[in-house]
Amino acid sequence: MKRIAIVIAALLVFGAVRLPFERALDEEHRASFFRGAKLDIGLREQIGQGGFIAALSGFRSVVADLLWIQANTAWQNTEWGRMKVLFDGVTTLQPRVMLFWDMSAWHMAWNASRWARDNPKQPREALRIKAEREYFELGRQYLEAGIRNNPDRYVLYDRLGLLLKDKLQDYLGAYEAYKKAAEFPDAPAYEKRFAAYYLAEVPGREQEAYEMLVKLYHLGEKERLPTLLSKIHTLQEKLNIPEEQRIYIDPKDRE
Amino acid sequence: MSTTTAALHPPHKAFSLGRISAIARNTLLELVRLKVFYFLLIFALVLIGSSAFMIQFSFQEQFQVLKDVSLGAMTIFTWLLSVLATAMLLPKDIEDRTLYTILAKPVPRFEYLIGKLLGVLILLLISTLIMAALFSVVLYARQEIVIAEAMRGAGEADPEQISAMIRDIKATTFTWSLLPGIIAIYLKAALFAALTLLISTFATSWIFTIVTSVAVYFIGHIQSVAREYWLADQGGSVLTKMFLAIVALLFPDLQLFNLVDDIVAGNAIATLLFLKTVGLGMIYIAVYLFLAYFVFLKKEL
Numbered sequence: 001m002k003r004i005a006i007v008i009a010a011l012l013v014f015g016a017v018r019l020p021f022e023r024a025l026d027e028e029h030r031a032s033f034f035r036g037a038k039l040d041i042g043l044r045e046q047i048g049q050g051g052f053i054a055a056l057s058g059f060r061s062v063v064a065d066l067l068w069i070q071a072n073t074a075w076q077n078t079e080w081g082r083m084k085v086l087f088d089g090v091t092t093l094q095p096r097v098m099l100f101w102d103m104s105a106w107h108m109a110w111n112a113s114r115w116a117r118d119n120p121k122q123p124r125e126a127l128r129i130k131a132e133r134e135y136f137e138l139g140r141q142y143l144e145a146g147i148r149n150n151p152d153r154y155v156l157y158d159r160l161g162l163l164l165k166d167k168l169q170d171y172l173g174a175y176e177a178y179k180k181a182a183e184f185p186d187a188p189a190y191e192k193r194f195a196a197y198y199l200a201e202v203p204g205r206e207q208e209a210y211e212m213l214v215k216l217y218h219l220g221e222k223e224r225l226p227t228l229l230s231k232i233h234t235l236q237e238k239l240n241i242p243e244e245q246r247i248y249i250d251p252k253d254r255e
Numbered sequence: 256m257s258t259t260t261a262a263l264h265p266p267h268k269a270f271s272l273g274r275i276s277a278i279a280r281n282t283l284l285e286l287v288r289l290k291v292f293y294f295l296l297i298f299a300l301v302l303i304g305s306s307a308f309m310i311q312f313s314f315q316e317q318f319q320v321l322k323d324v325s326l327g328a329m330t331i332f333t334w335l336l337s338v339l340a341t342a343m344l345l346p347k348d349i350e351d352r353t354l355y356t357i358l359a360k361p362v363p364r365f366e367y368l369i370g371k372l373l374g375v376l377i378l379l380l381i382s383t384l385i386m387a388a389l390f391s392v393v394l395y396a397r398q399e400i401v402i403a404e405a406m407r408g409a410g411e412a413d414p415e416q417i418s419a420m421i422r423d424i425k426a427t428t429f430t431w432s433l434l435p436g437i438i439a440i441y442l443k444a445a446l447f448a449a450l451t452l453l454i455s456t457f458a459t460s461w462i463f464t465i466v467t468s469v470a471v472y473f474i475g476h477i478q479s480v481a482r483e484y485w486l487a488d489q490g491g492s493v494l495t496k497m498f499l500a501i502v503a504l505l506f507p508d509l510q511l512f513n514l515v516d517d518i519v520a521g522n523a524i525a526t527l528l529f530l531k532t533v534g535l536g537m538i539y540i541a542v543y544l545f546l547a548y549f550v551f552l553k554k555e556l
Contacts, residue, residue, distance in 0.1 A: 004457050006549070008505070010549075014504075014542050015503065018538070019482070022535070025511055025531055025535065026479060029514075033522050034514060036517070053473075056473075057473055058509065059330070060516045061516040062324060064323070065323045069320070094516070097519075098521065099315050099316065
C-alpha cells in the first residue's frame, strides 16, 4: 500500500514537471493547425452522445466520415436541413479537411439553391428566389468559416471567388477572393488571371484591371489565353486606349 | 581447476542485454502462440469493406474515408492489443509458475520487466508494420482503379491535363506525410503498454488492469481540457480545482499523440515538433517502466 502511495505521489510530481512542457507542446501543435476542432456542448447536441465520446477518444476523423456518409444519404433524399446539421458536425470535427468545407458549400450554394428555385411546392416565385439566395448565403458562410480555419491554404479563397462570381454576381468580392488565393506560393497561375478578369467587371476599376491584364500579357505566351486577350480587347475599347498604345488587336480589326 | 570453473561459470553481470532479449523473445513467442495476429484479418476486412463501400463517392471522398477508417482502425487495434497483451503478462506468468522459475535464477526484476515490455513492443511494432503495409496496398490498388477509370473518361484530353489529373489523384492517396501519424499511433500504443504494465504490478486481477487502462484511455483524451480549466482563473470551488489538478497531473495528455486526424487532413508536422512529441512519449514509457519496477521490486509473489 505504501508503495502504491509513493507511485501516486511520484506520478503527481511527474505531472507537475511535465506540465509546462506539455502546455508549450500543445501551443506548438495548435500553431501548426493541429487540434483545431472545438469539441463542445453544441457539437454534442449535433452528433449525439456516442459520437461525441468517440470524437473525444481520438476517433474524430472516423466520426466525421460517418456523418459525411449520412449527409450523402440525406442529399439523395433532398433533406437539405438535415444535410446542413450534418455538415456543421463534420466541419466542426474536421476543420482542416478542405474537401468537407468545399463540398458543404457546393451542396448548399449549387444543389440546394437550385432545388429551392425549382421547388414545385412553393407557388410564389418571390419566396423561391428568397430561399435560393439563402442557400447561396449558406454556401458563402461555409467557405468563409473554412477560410478562418485554414488561413494557410488558397483553395477555399478560390471556391469563394467562384461562388461570389457565379451565384451572387459580386465581382468585387470575387476579385478580392482570387487575389487572396493568388498570394499563396502554391496557388495555380490562373488565380491571378481570374482576379484580373473579375476586376474588369467592377464599374470604376477598369483601368486597374487593364493594367493587371497587360502585366499578365507581358509575362509571355503561356498567359495569352483567349479569355485574357478578349478582356484586354474589351477594356481597350471601353477605356479608349489610343491605337499606338494598344497591345492587342483583334485579327478581325487587322483586316 | 579454478580457470575451468571460471570458464564454465562466467561472472554474473548486473545488467545483461542477452537476458533481456531472451525474455523479450519468449514473451513475443507466447503472445504469437495466443494467435493475436488473427485481428489482422478483421483489419483487412475493415479496409477492403470501406474501400468497396465508398465506390459511389468522388475519388477525394473515397480516399479521405479510406484513410480515416484505416488509421482509426489501426489506432484502436494497436491500443487494444497493447492493453490486452500487457495485462495478461504478469498474471499468466504467475499462473504458469514461469515467473518463479525465471526469478529463481539470477535475473534481476527490472530485467524481467524490461524484457516483458520489450516483447509487447516488438509485437506492436510487427502489427503496426503489417497494418501499414495492408493499408498501403489497398490504397495503391484503389488509386490504380481510380486512375484507370479517369483515363477512360479523359478520352483524348490534353496530355498536360491528364498528367495533372493523375498528379491530383496521387496527392490524395498515400503520401509520406502519413508516416509521422502512423509512428504516433505506435507510440501511443507503446505508452499504453508501459502504463498497463505499471497497473498490473499492483493490480489484483487482469480484469482490474484492463478496466483501469481503458478508463485512463478515456480520461487521458480529456486531460488537457481539465488542465486548462484548472489553470484558467475561472473560479470554481476548491474541491473542483483539486479534482481537476489531480486529473491534470496524474493522467497523460493523450491528445498530444493524436496527430493522425490532422495529418490525414493534409497538415504537415514540423520535424522538430514531431521529435518533441516522440521524446515526450519515450519519457512517459521510461517513467511508467521505472515506477512499475519500483512496485514490482518488493512485490510478494
